Amino acid sequence: MQYRTFGKLDWEPSALGFGAMRLPILDGDSSKIDEPLATRMIRTAIDAGVNYVDTAWPYHQQQSEPFVGRVLQDGYRDKVKLATKLPSWLIKEAADFDKHLNIQLERLQTDTIDFYLLHGLNKTAWPNLRDLGVLAWAEKAIASGRIQYLGFSFHDDLSVFKEIVDANDWTFCQIMYNYMDTHFQAGEEGLAYAANKGLAVVVMEPLRGGSLTRPAPQPVADLWAGASTQRSQADWALQWVWNNPKVSLLLSGMTEMQHVEENLVSASKSGVGLLSPDELDLVDRVSKAYRSLSPIPCTDCKYCMPCPSGVAIPRIFSLYNAVQMYGDDANAKRSYNLFMSPENRADQCVECGQCEEACPQQIKIIEWLKTCHSFLAESASS
Numbered sequence: 001m002q003y004r005t006f007g008k009l010d011w012e013p014s015a016l017g018f019g020a021m022r023l024p025i026l027d028g029d030s031s032k033i034d035e036p037l038a039t040r041m042i043r044t045a046i047d048a049g050v051n052y053v054d055t056a057w058p059y060h061q062q063q064s065e066p067f068v069g070r071v072l073q074d075g076y077r078d079k080v081k082l083a084t085k086l087p088s089w090l091i092k093e094a095a096d097f098d099k100h101l102n103i104q105l106e107r108l109q110t111d112t113i114d115f116y117l118l119h120g121l122n123k124t125a126w127p128n129l130r131d132l133g134v135l136a137w138a139e140k141a142i143a144s145g146r147i148q149y150l151g152f153s154f155h156d157d158l159s160v161f162k163e164i165v166d167a168n169d170w171t172f173c174q175i176m177y178n179y180m181d182t183h184f185q186a187g188e189e190g191l192a193y194a195a196n197k198g199l200a201v202v203v204m205e206p207l208r209g210g211s212l213t214r215p216a217p218q219p220v221a222d223l224w225a226g227a228s229t230q231r232s233q234a235d236w237a238l239q240w241v242w243n244n245p246k247v248s249l250l251l252s253g254m255t256e257m258q259h260v261e262e263n264l265v266s267a268s269k270s271g272v273g274l275l276s277p278d279e280l281d282l283v284d285r286v287s288k289a290y291r292s293l294s295p296i297p298c299t300d301c302k303y304c305m306p307c308p309s310g311v312a313i314p315r316i317f318s319l320y321n322a323v324q325m326y327g328d329d330a331n332a333k334r335s336y337n338l339f340m341s342p343e344n345r346a347d348q349c350v351e352c353g354q355c356e357e358a359c360p361q362q363i364k365i366i367e368w369l370k371t372c373h374s375f376l377a378e379s380a381s382s
């Protein structure tokens with residue numbers, strides 16, 4: 001295992017962290033974790049040097065935290081730093097902070113959470129928590145030893161990210177980052193911004209939810225085939241993240257023992273600067289080849305936003321484009337139907353035309369929104 005730096009802390013995280021959000025399940029039911037297999041997977045990773053385990057309140061329909069608590073018995077708790085997250089969306093009053101932390105400590109069978117994150121901060125969740133006094137509350141939780149360090153995970157635009165980074169002396173943050181999403185959410189600029197301010201940066205979605213390991217479309221497959229060093233698609237994606245010195249560690253949500261074994265091999269040979277300039281150029285060309293498959297030439301400039309009817313135009317185009325790039329229909333439909341609020345979906349468009357006047361790419365936004373909605377609103381299983 002390779003170890004890295006973690007912001008200002010005198011502690012070295014393993015390059016690979018275990019994310020307990022995509023554990024193996026039974027009967028297709030995410031609340032039924034295949035505990036014998038998942039236990040072997042997590043303990044195999046820890047035995048190989050993984051020292052960071054990440055879970056959260058909602059993972060596996062609230063079964064991940066209690067499961068992780070059980071896995072870390074038999075001496076395993078002492079071998080890792082444990083991260084979990086305050087369920088920001090459930091916090092309605094200040095008393096809810098303690099209420100949820102106490103339940104989490106019990107579920108995890110521990111006296112302390114090493115790394116406690118405010119989960120999924122965005123432009124609405126953050127002001128709510130801030131105004132309810134989350135920072136003062138966290139100081140007390142740290143003083144009492146129930147939390148060791150405070151951080152946040154993030155899903156919103158770069159400007160919101162910077163505002164949150166600047167609002168507190170955070171120890172760490174967790175952002176989505178992979179070679180296809182360098183300008184999405186916090187992105188490359190946010191990563192550098194946080195790291196330069198001394199925050200450790202934990203990377204999630206290094207494989208873009210598995211999209212980057214799906215069978216590659218021909219133009220991408222041709223590029224990988226021409227590489228001087230042959231790697232699996234997963235290894236390329238992981239090494240690209242580890243290559244960046246500003247990344248502290250990456251989390252991988254592993255679903256099979258084979259994922260654990262392969263990721264451990266990747267992590268053991270990982271390092272800053274491992275990829276040669278030619279290899280970085282190849283990854284860049286792969287990224288461009290994926291993008292060339294996008295039917296909608298949206299650059300995510302957001303000049304069309306805000307839509308007066310609330311339509312999340314670039315986000316919807318990104319989901320539709322992802323279907324064409326990665327062939328992962330189910331993921332895109334799930335994001336659209338489960339994670340996008342109905343007020344932001346494409347069928348809210350009243351065809352006022354304002355967005356089309358603003359779009360520098362001259363995209364026929366109204367027509368494309370209809371296409372996107374009729375595809376994405378279908379059942380995720382279809």
Ligand code: SF4
Pocket residue numbers: 307308309310311313348349350351352353354355356365366369
């Ligand atoms: S045309 Fe539709 S998507 Fe565009 S600004 Fe008007 S309501 Fe919003």
Ligand code: SF4
Pocket residue numbers: 297298299300301302303304305313314317358359360361362363365
């Ligand atoms: S203005 Fe056009 S290119 Fe920019 S985000 Fe909107 S649709 Fe995409």
